[in-house]
Amino acid sequence: MKRIFGGIALALLIIVVANFLYNGQETLDESWLNDEDLSNDDIIEQLTDNQYEAYFQRTDLAGEQAVKIGDLIVDNHIYSFDIWDPYKYEELDWLMDPFDDNSWKLYLHSLRMVSFLVNAYEETNDEVYLEKAMSITEDWIVNNPDNDSVSNWAWSDHAVSNRMLNLTNLYEQLQRSSIRDIGFNKLLLQSLYEHGLWQVEEGNYRFPHNHGVMQDRALIQVATLFERFDFADEWFDLGVERLKKQLEASISESGVHLEHSPGYHIHTFELFQEVNEVLSKDGLSLGEEFSDDLMNMKEYLAYVFKPDGSLPLIGDTVQTDLEHIDHLEHPYLDFIRTQGKEGAQPTDVSKVYEDAGVAILRDEWKDAEEFDQSTYVMLQAGYHSNVHKHADDLSLVLYSMGEDIFVGPGKYMYTSNPMRYYMLSSLSHNTVTVDGAGYDLDLEKIDVFIKESELTEEYDRVVAEHSLYEGITFTREIILLKPNVLVILDALESDQHHTYEQRFNLNPDAELLNFDNFGMTAALGDNLKIKIQQLETVDEVHHYKGSDEPIRGYVSYYTNQLTPVDQLEFVQKGKTANFVTIVEMESDQYSSPVESVEFTEGNLYYIKNEERKEIILQ
Structure with a gap:
């Protein structure tokens, strides 16, 4: 041979x-x-x-x-x-x-x-x-x-x-x-x-x-x-x-690496591609299907990179910028890498990968001059492996107007210690925890999935569910009212009394201006304002930043490095909980055309450009 x-x-x-x-x-x-x-x-x-x-x-x-x-x-x-x-x-x-x-x-x-x-x-x-x-x-x-x-x-x-x-x-x-x-x-x-x-x-x-x-x-x-x-x-x-x-x-049929980390998606793609290139030089091939899978893996990356060209800190991912990865060749990736100046615009604006349990929402692909100003949401709702997996199901990250709004925790390090356990746990993610604790990763208890999705020019809507907390069903519905309002509907049901904590990690550069049971206001940069409104009653609100007892309010952009962040925790108590959360981002350049968001009789109503609109929820 x-x-x-x-x-x-x-x-x-x-x-x-x-x-x-x-x-x-x-x-x-x-x-x-x-x-x-x-x-x-x-x-x-x-x-x-x-x-x-x-x-x-x-x-x-x-x-x-x-x-x-x-x-x-x-x-x-x-x-x-x-x-x-x-x-x-x-x-x-x-x-x-x-x-x-x-x-x-x-x-x-x-x-x-x-x-x-x-x-x-x-x-x-x-x-x-x-x-x-x-x-x-x-x-x-x-x-x-x-x-x-x-x-x-x-x-x-x-x-x-x-x-x-x-x-x-x-x-x-x-x-x-x-x-x-x-x-x-x-x-x-x-x-x-x-x-x-x-x-x-x-x-x-x-x-x-x-x-x-x-x-x-x-x-x-x-x-x-x-x-x-x-x-x-x-x-x-x-x-x-x-x-x-x-x-x-x-690798899922849609091209997503199933170790729940965009960073390891790139790493594994590089391994496959390297071997494939070596074999091809020897006249060998892993087959057309293999080549198609590699192409799908690259296309997925075009959607998963945020508008600023960096990866979200999902799973064991560290800060990674596409401009420093020149060997990932694809017209879509060239489009992201050059901020819309070269390459080809991806065919879709938002994508839902049901087989992998990933939803990536955008308001639009903006022109090159404003490329990084798009709004971006990534929701996790898949459990396929414990490898590089965090207890982050139904968590999300949010980016808008050139800035991270809600950030994931990152990897930190692989040595077993309390901080690593925190990074792996639900407590460090933008999700809902129960009784002050996350859930254990157990492949025998996999029960998380995307139930439905609806992608339109006006709004994107995704519903996901998991039952990873014993005796509790957690349903999260997110609705991106384009361009820059995110609605989060969290419903938790149980036969027992519990304390439910909805958590958000703010961009470490954000200035927390105020917070109470009704929401929060924060500022980023010179004029970007972030506002959280809670439309349902919240019993308590807690704030952490760089806390070591308990460990709360940290993210890790790079291995072995920690950055304190504001983490807000909105609490409801009872057998059930229903959080109706409105997140708005606006600045002097981008005032929100969406206003007066209401949640009435199970449906969502809002005014956009002076026109009242309705979203009928299932």
Whole structure:
């Protein structure tokens, strides 16, 4: 079977033709390493004219940044991302955890610093970077054998997959260098083979999960490295087969990634697209349906990006701006990226993805000069997986006139601590909680869905429901009266007495002017005003901002960072609760044409441009 990865494939071909045989056991036959007639120079000489193309390279630092980071690592610093300071060590300790952070430990055992060292070598041709990479790699291999490693993170699926890419990249660059260390090559190849065996084991495979896609990608790469062995075809085919199943299980028919996070939608799309591009260069394909799914995933992103070109903080999403993601190519995305100056305007203004439980509402696609002034609402009403999922069902985010109005909490970090639990809980989202608590995420109790929707030029209306609180049915109906009035109808029913709390997180830049049982007024910027009106009786109202006891009123735009925000909590008590909430946004430039909103006998009435209008609610 024809493969890619230029230098890697040829390196193995030369070695294999010489003496490299597979004996069917869990080790490779390394008798060729003792062949006195086969020197390092004989092997390296055959590689110098071959161009390497690192399709799955983990990092791509270049220029002064690559050298700066490489020098730090040579000087015994661990560096993974800017969110953590470089960590100075005397001796490598694979149990070190200076930041008490699971993600830091993950990237330590991914050997991300090895990939950075390779970047520095590629930039300078200075082999001191490869020598340091070899030293770190050998130390890791010796101290972390499978089933007897010093850290639980050593053989976690994410770390294994990342490490496989980093180590194959290191191996290739070593073959192209003047370093002659056949003993290290032996150690590295044997370790990569063991990594492949680990990935093949069904018990180690994550499905459905974006980590599983990473595992597929890594297995395909290492199968390519060992392409001359009988098992390579089996590994390669297994990776492709699993990949197809991941796509089918983790992407809705409408193209929405079902891990409930726009940020991970992009991440998983990139994984699928990367593998698909590599396969296509080898004359292989995952099929037309796969390509259609990737196209649908990109179209979904055109709707999910807010009018300012950033992602809403839904699920485990961090602040992400489309202008910094130039590899997402689609006419719709070009339209969003350029604020309406280029590309093609999406065919719909608002979209409801019932199969994924997502509704995205807009008043209109405005002209380029006012593109970011549109009103945008995103409602969550789907529960397909616990992966990157928050207890955020029937929560919403709201944006209007160039500003976030109601914001989601973000990810914060993956280490278990009270703040992370808060970010995951309903208490941190723009939704209704019960008795001062959220609900537990339990896939056996999935009962959340979009009941109906109505999208018109005048208004958009969506009704969703869940029964995730024991013995309680929660129905949320949102109506966007275009352009800039949002009506929220929350109905909760139970046979027992409860305290129901309707919560809103304001933009951290908002100035809370006043609040009481009847609503709230806030200001943003020079002249944007936000007004909440409660048309039904509210028993109590509470306010939090950056509170640690209890934890309330925080959002996290970036990993490991917290920003205090005003959180308002409107309370009703009883067996049932009915919140009728009107949210209005206006400024000197955009006064609302909608006024006198009323909720009478189950129907909604309002005046727009001096004309009385009615919406008959089901």
